[in-house]
Each structure stands twice: as structure tokens, then as C-alpha cells.
Amino acid sequence: MSKVDLNATTLDIAKNLIARQSVTPVDAGCQAFMADFLRPLGFETEHMDFEDTENIWSTRGQKTIKANANNPCFVFAGHTDVVPPGNLEQWVTPPFEPVVKDGMLHGRGAADMKGSLAAMLTATRKFVQAFPDHKGTIAFLITSDEEGPFINGTVRVIEELMKRGQPIDYCIVGEPSSTAKVGDVIKIGRRGSLTCWLTAKGVQGHVAYPHLADNAIHRAAHFIDELVKIEWDHGNEHFPPTSLQVTNFKAGEAVNIVPGEAAIEFNLRYSTEQTHQQIQSTVESLVKKHAPDFNIQWKLNGEPFLTQSHDLIDAVSSSIQQVCQIETSAQTSGGTSDGRFIAKTGAQIVELGPINKTIHQVNECVAVEDLETLSEIYYETLKRVLL
Numbered sequence: 001m002s003k004v005d006l007n008a009t010t011l012d013i014a015k016n017l018i019a020r021q022s023v024t025p026v027d028a029g030c031q032a033f034m035a036d037f038l039r040p041l042g043f044e045t046e047h048m049d050f051e052d053t054e055n056i057w058s059t060r061g062q063k064t065i066k067a068n069a070n071n072p073c074f075v076f077a078g079h080t081d082v083v084p085p086g087n088l089e090q091w092v093t094p095p096f097e098p099v100v101k102d103g104m105l106h107g108r109g110a111a112d113m114k115g116s117l118a119a120m121l122t123a124t125r126k127f128v129q130a131f132p133d134h135k136g137t138i139a140f141l142i143t144s145d146e147e148g149p150f151i152n153g154t155v156r157v158i159e160e161l162m163k164r165g166q167p168i169d170y171c172i173v174g175e176p177s178s179t180a181k182v183g184d185v186i187k188i189g190r191r192g193s194l195t196c197w198l199t200a201k202g203v204q205g206h207v208a209y210p211h212l213a214d215n216a217i218h219r220a221a222h223f224i225d226e227l228v229k230i231e232w233d234h235g236n237e238h239f240p241p242t243s244l245q246v247t248n249f250k251a252g253e254a255v256n257i258v259p260g261e262a263a264i265e266f267n268l269r270y271s272t273e274q275t276h277q278q279i280q281s282t283v284e285s286l287v288k289k290h291a292p293d294f295n296i297q298w299k300l301n302g303e304p305f306l307t308q309s310h311d312l313i314d315a316v317s318s319s320i321q322q323v324c325q326i327e328t329s330a331q332t333s334g335g336t337s338d339g340r341f342i343a344k345t346g347a348q349i350v351e352l353g354p355i356n357k358t359i360h361q362v363n364e365c366v367a368v369e370d371l372e373t374l375s376e377i378y379y380e381t382l383k384r385v386l387l
Contacts, residue, residue: 004036006125010371011105013037013118015098018107022080024148027054030080030114031142034058037121038140041128048160053145053152054080057161060128061137072136072169074385076120076378077154077342079146082109083360090362104365111366112359116174117142119371123378127386134386139168146338150301154338158345168347170312170385172378173339176356182370183320183377187351188313189306189332190340191239191269194276195299196283200291204260213258216291217251220262223290224249227266227283232274238306239271239332242279272304302336305343312348312385319380323373352377 005012020028031054035045038058045058061073085095085108093099095108105115124138145153161168177187200220205213224246232242244266251262268279280298287294307313313330320328339349354374358364 004033006037006040008122010118010122010375011100011368013121014105014110014115014366014371015107017080017114017117018098018105018109019096021096022082022109022144023084024081025053025145025152027080027144030117031056031144034080034117034121034140034142038124041125042132043138043140048157050152050156053143053156055143055145055153055157056140057157058140058142059137060139061134070135072385073139073167074136074382075139075141075168075171075342075347076124076174077141077171077338078113078117078120078174079143079153079338080114080117081144081147082112082114083147086362092363095362095364100368103368105368105371106363106365108364110358110364111176111354111356112364113174113176113353115366115371116176116353116374119375119378120172120174122375123382126375126379127382131383131387134382136386138382138386141342143338150338155341158341162345168342168345171339171342171347171349172312172316172381173337173342173349173351174353175337175339175351176353176359177351178353178355179357180355181324181326182354182367182373183324183328183352184326185329185331186313186316186320187332187334187337187339188330188349189238190302190304190334190336191271191332192274192276192304193301193336194268194270194279195301196266197297198264198266198287199295200262200264200287201293201295202258202260202262202291205258207256207258210258214260216259216262219291220249220251220264223287224264226286226290230282232268232279233271234273235271236273239273239304242268242270242274244268270304272306276300276303302340305340305349306332307348307350309348312350315381315384316350316352316377318384319377322380323376
């Protein structure tokens with residue numbers, strides 16, 4: 001059992017979590033610490049580990065699975081894993097030794113997303129102590145596989161919960177959504193992400209005898225030229241147009257050899273105007289036109305999702321207005337998040353966390369004041385949803 005101070009501040013908890021070297025997929029005891037913190041508040045924690053990944057599903061409230069207006073399931077979702085610290089010499093303070101300097105908490109995971117986890121815990125403590133007989137269920141879905149291959153984390157937990165018929169009505173994901181001031185941006189959806197690895201084949205030969213060869217680079221170049229000119233869609237009121245970026249190209253062995261293969265990697269970030277099946281069909285038809293002999297592999301990193309019901313959006317927005325005196329902006333920009341897996345349950349999802357300026361950088365940090373602000377926003381949201 002982890003040592004837990006039940007009166008710890010949001011800063012204390014964030015420092016405790018940052019000090020644990022939980023580089024993906026290692027959890028380093030973060031989830032055990034969280035479970036020990038939640039236990040005296042009436043939470044029961046199930047450890048749902050898959051392969052090398054630790055996950056917890058921790059719940060407090062009514063035990064009936066069937067959801068209704070008086071029994072909603074509200075989930076705080078997040079991850080304890082962090083990206084590697086990178087070049088240690090570039091850090092002003094050691095990445096896993098949390099330090100407060102000039103009002104900023106420094107350390108790997110301060111903004112992404114151990115600060116959010118700490119705020120979730122203190123907000124929940126305040127809410128449960130004030131309203132022990134709240135309606136519905138409060139749950140924590142925490143993984144150690146968000147920054148990694150996302151194979152055995154939230155996606156597996158959600159699969160298991162859906163098999164059980166466990167509903168999730170509302171979910172706040174603690175991703176660092178804010179840009180200039182905590183709460184100025186929330187995410188209500190994300191674009192889909194689809195990656196392709198393509199090998200266009202020709203015939204290798206001597207550069208002096210081009211009639212005996214078929215240059216794979218030439219074929220690939222024509223394909224890429226046409227590929228990047230495709231106008232996939234115009235987006236919609238919630239999403240920007242679908243975009244494609246070629247991220248890698250490899251071909252050739254020597255100056256006097258016509259290459260027989262060209263390998264291309266590209267990624268699409270797509271809106272709800274597209275499906276991954278439509279994209280794949282378009283690409284495969286195009287490559288057949290330019291390189292009839294080819295190999296192709298696809299990876300669907302995540303489908304687009306969008307929260308269109310306004311119950312949770314309104315609750316979060318009103319809480320931000322009350323705590324911060326600002327109007328929030330609901331967006332779908334940025335990369336993927338575990339919200340894409342939770343969306344499969346039909347849950348309303350909002351991503352809300354601290355300022356994202358330093359995430360995945362050396363000297364990652366978050367304002368101490370912002371941690372308490374975030375905790376207060378989470379607390380006010382719980383009041384609006386579960387009272």
C-alpha cells in the first residue's frame with residue numbers, strides 16, 4: 001500500500017506522481033497511490049492489467065449497472081505514463097525531481113498529465129466530503145499506455161466494460177487542452193488518424209540501360225504528386241478539412257542503380273466527412289494507376305469522434321465561467337487522445353486540462369495556481385452533473 005496523505009494539496013499529489021518514473025508503459029506505483037487515496041473516500045478499485053500495461057477502474061456510488069437520469073456514471077479518465085525525458089543535460093531541474101520555481105511546478109508529466117490527475121483527486125475528495133450521498137457513480141479510468149502503442153490500455157478496459165454492459169454517461173479526459181489560460185479551450189472531439197506504409201515496385205537495373213528497368217521512384221513521384229493534391233473534403237462546423245502529410249520516403253541503393261522499390265509513409269487526419277474505408281479505397285485506386293505492383297499496410301490510430309449533446313459541455317463551460325470568469329472555446333484540434341476509445345460507449349466526452357505549451361518538451365512545467373484552478377473547475381462540474 002502506498003503512503004497517502006488524505007489532506008494533501010493538489011500540488012503535493014502532483015509532486016508525488018511526478019517523482020515516479022513512469023515512462024510508457026511503466027506505471028511506477030502511480031495507480032496504486034491513486035487507489036489508496038480514493039479508498040477512504042468510498043471507492044472500490046479493480047486492477048485491469050493487460051500484458052505490460054497497468055490500468056485501474058475505480059468506482060464510488062450506486063452499484064446498479066443500468067443508467068438513468070438519477071444514476072449517471074461520471075468518469076475521470078487519464079494516464080499515468082509519460083514520454084521519455086530526452087536530453088537530461090537540457091533540463092534545468094531533473095525531470096523526475098519535482099521542483100517549484102517562480103510559481104511553476106517543473107517535472108516530466110507536470111502538464112501531461114499528472115497535474116490533471118492530482119486535480120481530479122482533490123476535486124473528488126472535496127465533492128465526496130461535501131456531498132456523500134450524491135446521485136450516480138464517480139469513476140476513474142486510468143491507464144499507463146496512452147503515450148505508447150495504445151494497445152493494452154484504455155482500449156482494452158473499454159472493451160471489457162462494454163462486455164459487462166457498464167454505461168459511461170459523462171467523461172472528462174485530463175488532456176492539457178488549454179492554450180493561454182487554464183480553461184480557455186476544451187476539446188469536444190478529435191479528428192481520426194490513419195497511417196499508411198506503401199511500397200511501390202518497379203524493376204531494378206543499370207542507369208545506362210533504362211529500357212531494361214522500371215524506376216520505382218518515378219512511379220512513386222507521380223503517385224505522391226497526385227496524392228497530395230487531393231481535396232478530401234471541406235470539413236464542417238466542428239472539424240477542419242481532412243489533411244494528408246507524407247512523413248517518410250526511402251529508395252535507392254547506389255548512384256548507378258535504377259531503384260526497384262520506393263517506400264512511402266504518410267498520415268491522414270480526417271474529419272467526420274470521411275471514413276477510413278473511403279480513404280483507403282481512394283488511395284489504393286490511385287496507387288494502382290501509377291504502380292500496379294505494390295504492397296500496402298494501414299493502421300487506424302483512431303476514428304473521429306464528436307460530443308454533440310450539450311449536457312457535459314454546458315456543465316464544464318459554466319464551471320469555467322464561474323471559476324475563471326472566461327468564456328471557453330470548444331474545439332476539435334490537436335492529435336488523438338484516449339477519448340476516441342471511450343466514445344465507443346456513447347459517452348459525452350470533454351477534454352480539459354492545463355496549458356499545453358511545454359508538453360513533451362524538456363523543462364515541462366505547469367503553474368501551481370493553475371492546478372488549484374483546474375481542481376476547482378472539476379469540482380464545480382461534479383456538482384452540476386451529480387447533484
